[in-house]
Amino acid sequence: MAGQPGLLINRLEAAHGRSPVLTGLDLTVEDGALACVLGPSGCGKSTLLRIVAGFHPATGGRVTLHGRTLDDGRTRVAAERRHIGYVPQDGALFPHLTVAANIGFGLPRADRRERVGEMLDLVGLDGLADRHPHQLSGGQQQRVALARALAPRPQLLLLDEPFAALDAALRTELRTEIAATLRSAGATAILVTHDVDEAFAFADTIAVMRAGRIVQADTPDALYHRPADEGIARALGEANLLLAKATEGYATTAFGPLPLTTDTRWDGVVMLRPHQLRMTPEPGPHTVQARVTAHLFRGHDHRVELAPDPGRDLPEHLVVYTDAAPPAIGTQVHLQAQGPAHPLRTEDHPAQTLTVAP
Numbered sequence: 001m002a003g004q005p006g007l008l009i010n011r012l013e014a015a016h017g018r019s020p021v022l023t024g025l026d027l028t029v030e031d032g033a034l035a036c037v038l039g040p041s042g043c044g045k046s047t048l049l050r051i052v053a054g055f056h057p058a059t060g061g062r063v064t065l066h067g068r069t070l071d072d073g074r075t076r077v078a079a080e081r082r083h084i085g086y087v088p089q090d091g092a093l094f095p096h097l098t099v100a101a102n103i104g105f106g107l108p109r110a111d112r113r114e115r116v117g118e119m120l121d122l123v124g125l126d127g128l129a130d131r132h133p134h135q136l137s138g139g140q141q142q143r144v145a146l147a148r149a150l151a152p153r154p155q156l157l158l159l160d161e162p163f164a165a166l167d168a169a170l171r172t173e174l175r176t177e178i179a180a181t182l183r184s185a186g187a188t189a190i191l192v193t194h195d196v197d198e199a200f201a202f203a204d205t206i207a208v209m210r211a212g213r214i215v216q217a218d219t220p221d222a223l224y225h226r227p228a229d230e231g232i233a234r235a236l237g238e239a240n241l242l243l244a245k246a247t248e249g250y251a252t253t254a255f256g257p258l259p260l261t262t263d264t265r266w267d268g269v270v271m272l273r274p275h276q277l278r279m280t281p282e283p284g285p286h287t288v289q290a291r292v293t294a295h296l297f298r299g300h301d302h303r304v305e306l307a308p309d310p311g312r313d314l315p316e317h318l319v320v321y322t323d324a325a326p327p328a329i330g331t332q333v334h335l336q337a338q339g340p341a342h343p344l345r346t347e348d349h350p351a352q353t354l355t356v357a358p
């Protein structure tokens, strides 16, 4: 049932040989939710999925699916008895079997034909049932892999960077399409990726992973606008960090007083995302003068890098995203900030919360 915790992972620990990989990882995925674990290469994402799937043992903690303990570091339910589907990076289809036989593999004979038909329909591959994997495009192969994983009606589907081998355009198309397919099937799924765009396109919940732990899990919107620290802020996108002094109800910055995302009084660093800064030709109240140092057309917008005038407690570079064509490199402009600014812990500025408003 949607809203009920389907998968519960508590204090999970795991190692490869003597090297610890997961060091007390917590994650909850509600039934019917599409969750994404986002983290850099090597942080332990695949290991996490492999433990949930039953291919790798936990050394501590607990993995529970619908109240049933799958692994508590001592006893483990066998992978084939977990009712969990797994789609690896390369799809791993059986090369000598047709598409239909790949999807129907392991299904009870009685409803195999019907279920294969449903799955082909779901992933939009009607008419390709008799082909072999080598006669399919990369995207079609991944759709077959998804259909094969969904065919036995798993309680949970695990996707390990399933779009990594595809080119950029196909990746974008397929991740949106597969998210829609999973939603229409009411599936509960976890996708692991190091690609933030993929996480945004796919997930209801993003869990940011760092060095064997989940450091923050929330909706994409909440994570983007209210990350807990600088590392999480940068994992979700570009960020402008400013020094701020706490004032009643506001943070005083080089851009003047800005409202905060929380009702905390905050002395330290605050974050503004690039779309919260605006370039104007004329100075105005609380504007900061800056010189355009670089710009990049990205199709949907322009990314502009600017060097603010020194001596204002600002970073060397600020980043602005704008729909309008940017001024030439070297042009002096004035920057205006739009709140709310978000208080952020950073390594250099472990900022202090002064008081929390009642």
Ligand SMILES: Nc1ncnc2c1ncn2[C@@H]1O[C@H](COP(=O)(O)OP(=O)(O)OP(=O)(O)O)[C@@H](O)[C@H]1O
Residues within 6 Å of the ligand: 016, 017, 021, 039, 040, 041, 042, 043, 044, 045, 046, 047, 048, 194
């Ligand atoms: N079979 C293995 N034997 C020994 N060490 C391993 C093994 N598999 C993974 N590791 C190590 O465990 C750590 C986590 O690996 P894992 O594959 O889980 O990370 P990941 O976040 O999925 O990385 P990527 O995004 O590159 O796939 C890495 O340091 C890796 O080198």
